[in-house]
Amino acid sequence: MSSSAEKYDVFQAVADPTRRKVLQLLAGGELPISAITSHFPMSRTAIAKHLHILSEAELVSGRKVGREKRFRLQPEPLNELKEWLSFYDRFWDNKLSILKHVVENPVKVKE
């Protein structure tokens, strides 16, 4: 779905440490730009640009609420990364460790 040729793909979006930290913050819930900015040593404008890039990659979405714009995490595109990675699984037997992870983390079935 969504549009044609975006400028930033998931790989690029996630390459920047600031953007990764933004995603992590948003994992805790929806936040307006100012609140996000307060966690970083840079200007609101800089953070707004990062959010724009994350938006293009569809890793976040923003909605206007009053005078603020609240952003939230949209993790779906990370699946592309996951699938890319899975190709390399066979090259260093780590399937056991994946299994271990799954077993140790209870699966919550969508009810």
Place this chain on the structure above:
Amino acid sequence: MSSSAEKYDVFQAVADPTRRKVLQLLAGGELPISAITSHFPMSRTAIAKHLHILSEAELVSGRKVGREKRFRLQPEPLNELKEWLSFYDRFWDNKLSILKHVVENPVKVKE
């Protein structure tokens, strides 16, 4: 192990489409620079630079054989990416699909 503060981390290394294609090529086995270059519409020098970046991220290693330098895939650092991704698993119930993958792909135990 290896050294201190590398310039390129896995996230950056993997952000470039050319470098991802290089990794894919090397998944097929060790190759010298010229052989790799033949798959791309750019100069040998450009590819050598990409290989250097992949080297810094420890995603490839090169050994000198006669007059050529052969590179091979070192997928271990991809684990960092995988772990980073796993944090976001909880945000869109896909654990079942991981389990499915593990079950469907027989685990080869290192003998």
Place this chain on the structure above:
DNA sequence: ATTATATAAAACCATTTGGTTTCATGTCAA
């Protein structure tokens, strides 16, 4: 009505990135 808040948009800037061309060096083959 006025002021403070929250964002948007534009112009600007230094550094990094991804490529090039050129030149030098080591190795293999005839």
Place this chain on the structure above:
DNA sequence: TTGACATGAAACCAAATGGTTTTATATAAT
């Protein structure tokens, strides 16, 4: 030993990246 092959290294370049400051606009609060 002469030439072809494979790479290394350096200088250069345009465009992209990650930041800034400034100016404008909409909303909320007093």
